[in-house]
Amino acid sequence: MENFTFWSPTEFVFGRGTELRTGELAARFGAHKIMIVSGGGSAERSGLLARIRKTLQDAGLEYVDFAGVRPNPVASKVYEGIGIARAEKADFLLAVGGGSVIDTAKAIALGAPADTDFWKFYNGEASPQKAMPVGVVLTIPAAGSEGSGNSVITNEKTLQKISVRYPMLLRPKFAVMNPELTMTLLANQTAYGIVDMLCHIYERYFSNTAGTEIVDGYSEAIMRDIMDQATTLHFQPDNYEARAEVMWGGMLAHNGLCGVGKVEDWSSHRLEHEISAIYDVPHGAGLAVIVPAWLKFCARHNPDKIWKFAINVMSVDPSGHDTDEIIAEGISRLEDFYHDLGLTTSLRELIGQEPDIETMVCSLERNMGPTLGNYVTLSMDDCREIYRMAL
Ligand code: NZQ
Numbered sequence: 578m579e580n581f582t583f584w585s586p587t588e589f590v591f592g593r594g595t596e597l598r599t600g601e602l603a604a605r606f607g608a609h610k611i612m613i614v615s616g617g618g619s620a621e622r623s624g625l626l627a628r629i630r631k632t633l634q635d636a637g638l639e640y641v642d643f644a645g646v647r648p649n650p651v652a653s654k655v656y657e658g659i660g661i662a663r664a665e666k667a668d669f670l671l672a673v674g675g676g677s678v679i680d681t682a683k684a685i686a687l688g689a690p691a692d693t694d695f696w697k698f699y700n701g702e703a704s705p706q707k708a709m710p711v712g713v714v715l716t717i718p719a720a721g722s723e724g725s726g727n728s729v730i731t732n733e734k735t736l737q738k739i740s741v742r743y744p745m746l747l748r749p750k751f752a753v754m755n756p757e758l759t760m761t762l763l764a765n766q767t768a769y770g771i772v773d774m775l776c777h778i779y780e781r782y783f784s785n786t787a788g789t790e791i792v793d794g795y796s797e798a799i800m801r802d803i804m805d806q807a808t809t810l811h812f813q814p815d816n817y818e819a820r821a822e823v824m825w826g827g828m829l830a831h832n833g834l835c836g837v838g839k840v841e842d843w844s845s846h847r848l849e850h851e852i853s854a855i856y857d858v859p860h861g862a863g864l865a866v867i868v869p870a871w872l873k874f875c876a877r878h879n880p881d882k883i884w885k886f887a888i889n890v891m892s893v894d895p896s897g898h899d900t901d902e903i904i905a906e907g908i909s910r911l912e913d914f915y916h917d918l919g920l921t922t923s924l925r926e927l928i929g930q931e932p933d934i935e936t937m938v939c940s941l942e943r944n945m946g947p948t949l950g951n952y953v954t955l956s957m958d959d960c961r962e963i964y965r966m967a968l
């Protein structure tokens with residue numbers, strides 16, 4: 578196991594009706610004037626935003642609304658939010674939504690108090706020294722941003738989708754997690770979220786670090802449970818217990834616990850971010866295309882952990898089969914799982930056209946340098962091959 582520091586200060590308030598505690602929580606974390614960041618309208622239509630505004634009023638807090646964050650959030654919306662946060666003298670950001678809304682709030686949190694262009698904190702030209710506090714009311718379990726120190730923003734001018742990790746600054750102060758709020762999700766949005774949270778565990782599970790049995794053991798348990806609950810939700814979308822398990826699973830998948838002491842990988846995410854940056858598809862849909870291709874490629878070079886995954890997570894019975902057969906069956910079961918959720922594993926089908934693989938590889942190299950990942954270190958030729966395998 579590698580040395581590590583794990584610091585996760587977020588207060589999680591989980592369960593039915595917990596959004597009614599938002600005002601009390603924000604006040605306790607020092608808010609006076611709150612900027613409520615939200616998405617394209619789902620939280621308004623469901624009445625959630627009205628309930629939250631009332632709890633803020635009851636707690637004696639002022640607020641200003643900042644709505645309209647779109648999926649795969651963009652830099653121009655962050656600049657707009659920075660302007661409003663400054664003009665309104667907001668001292669706290671409340672994200673009501675999923676990863677796109679939370680990540681936009683985090684980017685505003687970095688940009689509003691800084692003299693520097695916020696994008697420089699994403700493209701590596703500058704390091705942030707401070708951030709406004711962020712609180713979350715989560716409405717879709719997927720990105721895990723409610724418990725992570727990460728933020729992912731697309732610069733629509735340069736078509737760069739860049740993920741940053743500043744845990745000391747960006748971990749939310751609190752996250753309200755009411756599984757009931759996720760019952761209005763469309764089936765495909767639930768599915769994208771499940772694919773994404775599982776991949777947050779793969780990125781950490783597929784590691785060459787030795788001596789990580791405890792972490793691997795609970796990572797496998799979380800992956801198995803998320804898959805079981807996903808199947809339940811596919812047939813019973815109103816099942817509260819399954820919604821609750823998936824919501825907590827999505828947080829555990831990405832708050833860092835599954836990666837402690839390990840060298841993590843993150844190739845699948847980097848390969849996917851090029852797809853959603855250029856073709857604007859949901860992140861989870863892109864991952865369903867990339868992960869099987871990445872596993873097949875890596876199995877040729879470093880099969881051990883994929884073999885373990887096939888047996889311990891995909892429940893392949895190893896008796897009487899060689900390593901290649903066990904791995905092939907494990908990956909095939911994972912593909913079937915994605916298909917059962919209604920997702921495609923074909924890149925061409927996902928984007929509805931022939932992908933421009935050369936542009937994707939060029940952009941990947943510009944964003945990440947000449948190699949990617951750690952489980953198998955991928956050259957740009959390898960990345961090109963994985964995109965082709967995903968066609
Ligand atoms: O915008 P509204 O109208 O709210 O609709 C949203 C949006 O269309 C809808 N939705 C959310 N909650 C709902 C709901 N619809 C009905 N009922 C509800 N309760 O769902 C759609 C997708 O929302 P979005 O926030 O985009 O989803 P997600 O949480 O999957 O976030 C995706 C973004 O997060 C990034 C992704 O790349 C992508 O940009 N990621 C962020 C990470 C992080 N910060 O740690 C890690 C991830 O790997 C990921 O890259």
Ligand code: ZN
Nearest residue numbers: 720773846860
């Ligand atoms: Zn992700």
